[in-house]
Amino acid sequence: MFGFPISTPRPRKDYASCSGCGLCLLVCPVWRRSRDIGLAPLGRAKALQHGAVAADIAESIQSCTLCAACEPACPEDIGLVAMTLDLRRQLIQPAAVPSLRARMDEQAARPLAPRPSSSAVLLPGQALREHPGTLARAAALLGGMSNIPIADDDGSDIALALEAGVETPAQRLQQFLQPLRGLKNVAVADGLLLRHLRQWLPGSKIASLGLALSSLAQVRRALRASDLYVIEPRAYHADYQRLVKHYDALRSDAGCTLNLDLQRIAIPASARSLAQRLEPETAADIRDDSVQARWILQGRNVERIVVENLEDSAAFERVSKLPVVHLADLADDGTS
């Protein structure tokens, strides 16, 4: 059996430390939409401090988008994402979970993926796989002289299981991680998966796709001062102390506008609840995305939107006529 933990890493502090400052509200997309403290981390922490159990705050737990903006905002350093995932595990699982379990079992029954030929690999995730051209350009950019290998098994099902609070079978996790062990660099598009990979693969350098691409000179050169650059929030907030400086330097170099608020927390462009992620066909509700994307654009004079995460493209396309381009497509953009 593998020696890695299956559950989320324990936070340094938990909800009991919440002082009620409310700074999490300022950055919470669910609160922005609902103006309901009960649906924000503050409401969950206060309810739990005063005797509530997970079932009492189920709606709040399920509505969290796990953008993790609350974590760097929290002065008590409470592990708010871990807290929410722990609470999700205590709830009766949503109806879509059996199919997710079946998907993981099916994946686990497949032969072990071959070990990548290079010391680096890209885990693109579902959204990027649906855009093969963009995926190919991302792989080419990250590979330098040759393409970076794209993992056949990118752990999309595990990422969804993490989000849903569903335990990943050890066999499935072993199968996913085995080809990645010993690799020097792993670029990952899914910000929640990235957070866990850091713990599961302590010897590897795990970077978000956005960070990896935005570190490249040819990509930075293609950015314009009139661009709105949209940071993928989950990965950014998981490594906030370091990345806030990276993106500050990017803004300084390119002169572009970032989707950061005054606290330098990333404003999520899309804010999907668990139900929307598990059952996008039946639970699709675009209100969240519209609110967030409109807020990012409000009062900003930009000519192009550059996204790190393809899921954000649709959110902007719904509320704006501005061109939206993925970071990987920047270098090929003839207008640059």
Place this chain on the structure above:
Amino acid sequence: MHLTDVEPGTLGPCPVAPDALQGIKRQQTNPGRWNGPNWEEFAAAVRARGIELRETPAARAAFATDAGGTAYGLAHGVVIARSSEQIARLLQAAQQYRVPVTVSGGGLTTEGESVAFGGVLLDMSGMSRVLHIDADALTVRTEAGIFWHSLAEELRRQDLDYLSAPLNLTSSVGGTLGVGGIDVNSARFGCSADQAIALQVVTPTGDIAECSDTHNAELFQRVILGYGQFGVITEATLRVRRYTPLRMHYFYYASLRSAIEDLQLLDRNDASDYSGILTIMDCAVNVLVAFDSPEREAAFMAHWRPRLSAYGELGFGLRALIHYALRPWKLREAWYLLERKRELFPELRRSEYMRDGTMLDRSVVFSRAVWKFWGGRQMVIPDLATSAAKFIDAVERGNAVCRKFFPHYTLYLVGIKLRPEHRAHYEMSCIPPDAEGWAYGCEFEPMLDGGAYSRDYLQSFKNEIYDIGVDLGASYYRFGGMMKGYIRRVFGDALVDRHLALKRAADPEMILNRHVIF
């Protein structure tokens, strides 16, 4: 002994002579819980009027305490504010069924003022949209439940900023206008409440009224700095200004007295755009001075910096080195100072909040630092507000009380420019009646982190600070809630009774924020 009959929900005249309890440990004065007669009928009536009333334990628990964390109470139900009309319907029902309504904005009170001890908790954060920004007239109209920082986020998109607001990101506009609000530019602009031009208010009987200094002036005067007694502020028109980053300087002092003298010198002469004092210890006092423009900064450096008895960071460090080298028995104190400097100073200079040597957002920098280094499940922040002449005495005496009660604490001191035309607003507020030109405020904030203090201990500390105010004829920012026992002592029966009569006329069943003041 005859005790005066006291109306339920009111404190009544204090039967104890003003000086009878000096130095005697007193218990805190949490209000009794409203026991819920008529609740079921009220709840049904409210729902029939289309108002969502939440009665689940989880919904009520979210508001069980405030930032002070020493007053605990549960509402019978929670209503999230959605519109002025909804609040009007709620208050009409509350009058009809005699159900208390407690209003919470950011929930950052420390004396239980925003805690409901039964009845309804009205959460104003539900009304937090910016309604209109007039960049030419430099005004904003906003729903009053908005947090100052959320307002700043919207203003900044138009290169605007609010004039002055508490250095706390989640203070609400409505709550602040009801009590005052101080910023490090209050010595120039006055308190935050002075920035309000007009308000929409839902009166305790459920009327929706617009008011300003020229329209419904009496309502405006009572609601501004009125501690929520005369209405719920639902919308506010505020003055704003063009955004400018700050050019910040820190000066160091070994004595409170000399730091305060210099602060008042700067304020009197309009020598800086921002000024305030923050202490690490009473022997390590920091005067912060900041400017909106290089011209103002240069003028200060040329004319006023030489007159200050301050040290720069290096000079103060050398002085401290010599001081503690000659006093090795004080090494623990030196170590504390060093640790504090190591932790706190980088937080005030984080590169992502600075650009070209200027500080981009003072409230972000200071509020994050305040919560990180001073925040916790319990906070007590007694304060004194005095005239300029009494301020040094008040601070030195308050400092002595802090020393007696706690190993470590911080003092935060600022001046507040008074607006003569707002004199009527200041009645029975944090602005002391004898202040002319400027009032001065000092918050005494013990570092509770890691310590175990009983509520009685904390209350005794607050009482000793507040006794100084009674003695000096000062006022307080936080005189409501658990500290309301001091109201008659500092303001006198005549003034309090007059306000109580006004309150009874405006709120016949005494339902709105009933435990806060009276």
